[in-house]
Amino acid sequence: MNTFTVNGTAYALDASSREQTLMHFLREELSLTGTKNGCAIGQCGSCTVLVNRKAVRSCTIPLHRIAGKHVLTIEALSQDGDLHLIQQAFIDAGALQCGFCTPGMIMSSYGLLISDPSPTREEIRLALRGNICRCTGYQQIIDAVELAALRVRELGTIL
Numbered sequence: 001m002n003t004f005t006v007n008g009t010a011y012a013l014d015a016s017s018r019e020q021t022l023m024h025f026l027r028e029e030l031s032l033t034g035t036k037n038g039c040a041i042g043q044c045g046s047c048t049v050l051v052n053r054k055a056v057r058s059c060t061i062p063l064h065r066i067a068g069k070h071v072l073t074i075e076a077l078s079q080d081g082d083l084h085l086i087q088q089a090f091i092d093a094g095a096l097q098c099g100f101c102t103p104g105m106i107m108s109s110y111g112l113l114i115s116d117p118s119p120t121r122e123e124i125r126l127a128l129r130g131n132i133c134r135c136t137g138y139q140q141i142i143d144a145v146e147l148a149a150l151r152v153r154e155l156g157t158i159l
């Protein structure tokens with residue numbers, strides 16, 4: 001299969017797909033710059049997106065490996081101008097300062113809450129272990145994911 005989707009839109013793989021990463025494609029070809037380039041070597045988590053509903057570091061994935069898969073980026077989360085409940089929880093919990101790590105944190109959180117809407121604080125820490133934040137000290141981020149999880153359970157859906 002030589003196609004894949006990003007936020008529901010289909011794209012075709014071509015010869016250049018072997019020479020670029022998924023992060024590069026998202027940022028440079030689709031201008032989806034919510035996927036941040038923090039290190040480009042798989043160390044910081046700022047480039048995290050979902051591939052087939054699993055959180056992955058897009059700078060580590062050659063684009064041709066995405067064939068037949070579905071990519072979701074931070075840009076797909078808000079709907080009709082309303083923030084996604086995880087985005088709102090990060091604001092409500094004061095879980096961001098400079099904001100550079102935030103899209104990656106939110107996508108890792110999304111990947112966690114899709115599979116487990118009732119994570120413990122330790123499970124949240126584990127799910128975010130690959131996401132580095134130099135500003136917050138992490139406690140408010142854990143609080144935000146707990147708050148988002150509560151709202152997912154109340155709503156009965158992650159949207």
Ligand code: FES
Pocket residue numbers: 036037038039040041042043044045046047048057058059060
């Ligand atoms: S930019 Fe991908 S892990 Fe840092």
Ligand code: FES
Pocket residue numbers: 095096097098099100101102132133134135136
């Ligand atoms: S809020 Fe600045 S790096 Fe996390």
